[in-house]
Amino acid sequence: MIDTDFIKAGTDILHILQTLPKLKPFDRLDTEAEKRRITALFQKETAERLSDFLRQKGMESNRDDAALYLNGSEPDDFHNKAMLLQDMNDTLRFYESISDDICEAFEALCAFVDQIDTCERFDEAHLLPLAVQCFAKRRAVFETEYIPLQKTRKSKAAVTVRRLSFSDFYSFIVTDFFEGLHYGHYPRRCAACENCFLMQSARRQKYCTSRKALMTVNGRPVTCRKYGVYVKKKEQAKDHPVIDRYTKRCACIRVDFARGNIDDAFAAAAKALAKEHRFRAIHEPEYEASGYAADMTRDKLYWDTAKLLKREL
Numbered sequence: 001m002i003d004t005d006f007i008k009a010g011t012d013i014l015h016i017l018q019t020l021p022k023l024k025p026f027d028r029l030d031t032e033a034e035k036r037r038i039t040a041l042f043q044k045e046t047a048e049r050l051s052d053f054l055r056q057k058g059m060e061s062n063r064d065d066a067a068l069y070l071n072g073s074e075p076d077d078f079h080n081k082a083m084l085l086q087d088m089n090d091t092l093r094f095y096e097s098i099s100d101d102i103c104e105a106f107e108a109l110c111a112f113v114d115q116i117d118t119c120e121r122f123d124e125a126h127l128l129p130l131a132v133q134c135f136a137k138r139r140a141v142f143e144t145e146y147i148p149l150q151k152t153r154k155s156k157a158a159v160t161v162r163r164l165s166f167s168d169f170y171s172f173i174v175t176d177f178f179e180g181l182h183y184g185h186y187p188r189r190c191a192a193c194e195n196c197f198l199m200q201s202a203r204r205q206k207y208c209t210s211r212k213a214l215m216t217v218n219g220r221p222v223t224c225r226k227y228g229v230y231v232k233k234k235e236q237a238k239d240h241p242v243i244d245r246y247t248k249r250c251a252c253i254r255v256d257f258a259r260g261n262i263d264d265a266f267a268a269a270a271k272a273l274a275k276e277h278r279f280r281a282i283h284e285p286e287y288e289a290s291g292y293a294a295d296m297t298r299d300k301l302y303w304d305t306a307k308l309l310k311r312e313l
Contacts (some may be wrong), residue, residue, distance in 0.1 A: 002201050004215070005042065006042060006044075006046070006047040007042055007043070007047070007094065007226075008040025009192060010039065011040065011093075011213075013041075013042070013091070013095050014035060014038055014144070015038070016098065017034060017035055018029055018093055020098070020306055023102070032141075038178075041087065041088060041091065042088075046084065046088075049081055049084065050081065050084065050085055052081075053081035053082070053085065054085075055067070075230070090167065093167070093168070095165070097169070097170075097216045098168075098169055101168055101169040101170035101173075102169060104137075104138065104170055105169070105170050105173040107172070108134045108135050108137075109134075109173075109177070109187060110133060111134040112130060112134045112186075112187070113135070113187050113188060113189045113196055114132055116130065116186075116188060117204075118130070120149070122181060122186070122201075122202040122204065123184075123202050124181060124184070126183065127181060127186060128172070131177070131178065131181055135174055138169040138170060138174075139174075140170070140172075140174040140175050140178075141166075141167055141168070141171050142164050142165060142167070142168075142171050142172075142175060143164070143165045144162060144163070144164055144165075145162075145163050145165070146160050146161070146162055146163070147160075147161060147163050148160060148161075148162045150286065154243075158246075167194075171223055172300065180198075184201065184202070185198055185199065185200050185201060186198070186199050187199070188205065189207045190206075190207050190208035190224050190226055191207060191224075191228060192207055192208075192215055192227045193214040193215060194226075195206065195208060195214070195226050200208070203313055206228065206233075207224040207225040207227075207228055208224050212220050214279050215227035216222035217230045225291075227294060229242075229282060229288065242278055242281045242282055242288060243278065244276070245292070245293065246274055246277070246278040246280075246294050246296070249274050249296050249298070249301065250274060252298060253267050253270050253271055253274070256266070262302075263310070266305060266306075266309065266311070269305050270302065270305040270307055271309060273301060273304060273305055273308065274296060274301060277292060277295050277296055277301075279294075
């Protein structure tokens with residue numbers, strides 16, 4: 001019965017390994033090597049060795065290890081069986097908790113991206129309290145060691161690197177998340193496709209930067225930012241292409257006015273016309289794609305402004 005359950009546990013883990021590589025970061029896992037390890041670990045012979053080891057430990061629980069060795073177990077064999085038992089326990093603990101770890105980490109990350117807009121700013125000082133709140137239910141557990149490692153295969157000298165060992169998947173995700181947050185990297189949900197993307201700045205970016213046309217409008221694929229234009233979801237981020245162009249043009253108008261190149265009435269009319277172009281570009285994607293950039297050039301904008309005021313440049 002014990003042998004059957006033992007082998008079944010290995011079979012169940014092999015079934016898990018059929019699906020696990022489809023999820024990140026397990027897509028980088030050497031699945032074939034892990035399958036070979038599991039197959040070699042969960043065999044009938046292994047179950048018999050562990051049963052014999054536990055039986056001897058139980059019989060000799062009141063005696064020291066020296067007496068146990070004299071009773072028929074070699075020191076090396078005793079140590080190997082103990083290491084084998086530890087390996088099996090760690091493996092079972094990891095795969096038993098992997099499903100709950102994925103769900104718990106996913107829920108905490110979703111809570112973070114759903115509440116991120118409540119932060120006044122998107123820097124570490126403002127995001128850290130929210131992150132601690134979202135991951136407060138469980139702490140990350142890991143071991144740290146410093147080892148020498150060559151930077152490349154051709155390197156002659158080694159450098160000191162930090163290696164982290166995790167006993168469960170949740171601890172890995174939490175550690176990776178907070179490490180990224182420290183360096184200004186954090187997840188954010190796209191307002192259009194609702195997929196999460198990685199931010200590397202403190203801007204309040206609304207749409208993902210994916211070049212793929214993930215959304216469709218009237219049967220035509222469009223990017224998430226252009227989809228936001230269609231549904232009239234205004235993006236306030238400084239890197240918005242329409243707003244950014246408008247802001248820069250208004251700054252140029254102010255410079256020209258300060259230098260005396262244009263008067264007050266002409267500057268006001270040019271700003272009003274630029275604002276009209278901006279409004280049209282936000283609500284008409286065809287205009288934003290074809291004519292907005294040309295109309296917002298200095299020469300074209302000033303020409304149209306002079307035409308409206310019936311002046312000559």
